[in-house]
């Protein structure tokens with residue numbers, strides 16, 4: 001099998017699961033991160049991303065090319081998705097979205113503002129979270145019932161990252177893990193600032209969480 005074939009197979013396997021996550025009006029995609037994906041950043045995007053590390057720029061390029069494709073399906077060609085100084089991605093007028101990447105794959109979600117108020121996405125390997133990290137992420141307000149115990153902490157971590165990404169553009173508040181209470185069974189979370197966020201997730205082949213704040 002060539003080097004490209006396993007990358008495509010990984011994308012297809014994840015995409016099958018991702019398409020089940022998106023609520024109405026939201027599109028979602030993924031891309032295996034390839035050598036050279038840093039060159040997919042448009043010049044304005046590249047200038048807005050201060051990281052000089054090649055791996056980080058490569059992942060950002062992969063995530064943006066997915067988002068660009070999703071926006072093109074909505075009629076927005078060649079969208080520029082710069083990074084704000086806060087780190088949040090800047091979407092074309094009328095759209096919301098979110099980006100994430102781990103070491104091997106990038107994901108993106110996009111929706112129209114008329115359909116959804118805000119989105120947050122996260123991707124993680126489907127592996128247990130180191131215990132010392134899990135101890136920081138989980139608080140007494142989190143309910144983890146109903147999920148494979150070995151992956152519950154990693155999933156909780158991923159949910160909090162996705163919820164943060166969905167809430168930040170609305171509230172402009174930097175949250176810590178202790179500021180987000182998650183109910184994995186009910187698929188909802190609330191921040192200490194009172195923001196209520198829904199989420200959906202898959203565990204395999206990777207953990208992906210899609211958080212959304214619905215219209216009022």
Ligand SMILES: CC(C)(COP(=O)(O)OP(=O)(O)OC[C@H]1O[C@@H](n2cnc3c(N)ncnc32)[C@H](O)[C@@H]1OP(=O)(O)O)[C@@H](O)C(=O)NCCC(=O)NCCS
Pocket residue numbers: 059060061063083086087088089098099100101102122123160161164165166168169174175176177180
């Ligand atoms: C947002 C954050 C959680 C992302 O985590 P990460 O593991 O570094 O990276 P991910 O791959 O999951 O996500 C990266 C994407 O998050 C997005 N992002 C970064 N800051 C963001 C913010 N304030 N609001 C919304 N999205 C943001 C960007 O699109 C970024 O993609 P880019 O690097 O290609 O531009 C992290 O950058 C951060 O700001 N942390 C501070 C707050 C925190 O960690 N709190 C504990 C969790 S609740």
